[in-house]
Amino acid sequence: MASRRHAEAPCHSPVSSAVSGAAAAAARQNDSYYHGSERERELGWTLYEGDDYHSKESIDKMARGEPLTDQDRIPWLLQLHGIIQREITSKANAIVLCSALKRAYRQMLLFGRTCLPSSDSPTAVDGVWFAFLHGPFKLIQERLEAREGHYMSAALLQSQFDTLEPPVDTENAFSVDVQRSIPEVASDIESALSVRL
Numbered sequence: 001m002a003s004r005r006h007a008e009a010p011c012h013s014p015v016s017s018a019v020s021g022a023a024a025a026a027a028r029q030n031d032s033y034y035h036g037s038e039r040e041r042e043l044g045w046t047l048y049e050g051d052d053y054h055s056k057e058s059i060d061k062m063a064r065g066e067p068l069t070d071q072d073r074i075p076w077l078l079q080l081h082g083i084i085q086r087e088i089t090s091k092a093n094a095i096v097l098c099s100a101l102k103r104a105y106r107q108m109l110l111f112g113r114t115c116l117p118s119s120d121s122p123t124a125v126d127g128v129w130f131a132f133l134h135g136p137f138k139l140i141q142e143r144l145e146a147r148e149g150h151y152m153s154a155a156l157l158q159s160q161f162d163t164l165e166p167p168v169d170t171e172n173a174f175s176v177d178v179q180r181s182i183p184e185v186a187s188d189i190e191s192a193l194s195v196r197l
């Protein structure tokens with residue numbers, strides 16, 4: 001989901017979102033592009049997989065096919081905020097993969113507990129970018145149904161699309177179409193970042 005000049009990250013996907021367009025897409029696809037990949041090693045950017053930071057209760061809930069609520073997500077988003085803050089402070093490059101479905105979630109990733117959205121609050125942080133991975137529901141559903149060894153049920157995809165509030169330009173977001181191949185999507189994200197960072 002979020003990316004930055006010194007730290008960073010694409011969602012979920014979207015994200016996120018790193019970042020998914022249906023936000024689900026954003027999140028949905030990120031790890032494929034980077035996790036344990038050649039690109040991760042080549043880029044040398046630390047990658048944080050948002051799924052690793054969910055509580056056991058949240059994972060069990062998703063495995064039962066129940067969507068998370070805002071209350072479930074807040075502690076998780078605050079943890080990821082802490083990571084982004086730490087990376088910014090250390091002036092490192094990093095990628096955080098997560099489904100930042102709502103604008104308020106993205107604000108929480110950037111500003112933590114202090115995020116109080118109002119018309120005059122800042123919407124972006126210099127050097128932090130959100131890659132919004134988007135694609136058709138059916139395509140993402142097919143990919144999720146074919147995926148093995150993951151706790152998240154494809155049945156949750158509809159709730160992710162329902163919850164999605166696509167990011168806007170003022171959030172330092174850019175869109176990436178996940179209908180392309182994994183290497184093409186990775187290349188699109190890198191190209192988008194290279195002209196921004």
Ligand SMILES: Nc1ncnc2c1ncn2[C@@H]1O[C@H](COP(=O)(O)OP(=O)(O)OP(=O)(O)O)[C@@H](O)[C@H]1O
Nearest residue numbers: 026027028029030031032143147152178180181182
């Ligand atoms: N562009 C693509 N082309 C073909 N298959 C893809 C593409 N992107 C992702 N996939 C496949 O779709 C499935 C879901 O992708 P992935 O696991 O990366 O989603 P995710 O964003 O990590 O989802 P989650 O947030 O649920 O972990 C995987 O099996 C992955 O290999």
Ligand SMILES: O=C(O)[C@H](O)[C@@H](O)[C@H](O)[C@H](O)CO
Nearest residue numbers: 027028050051068073099152
């Ligand atoms: O906010 C959420 O509903 C969750 O973060 C999900 O998006 C999952 O973490 C992920 O997508 C599962 O793979």
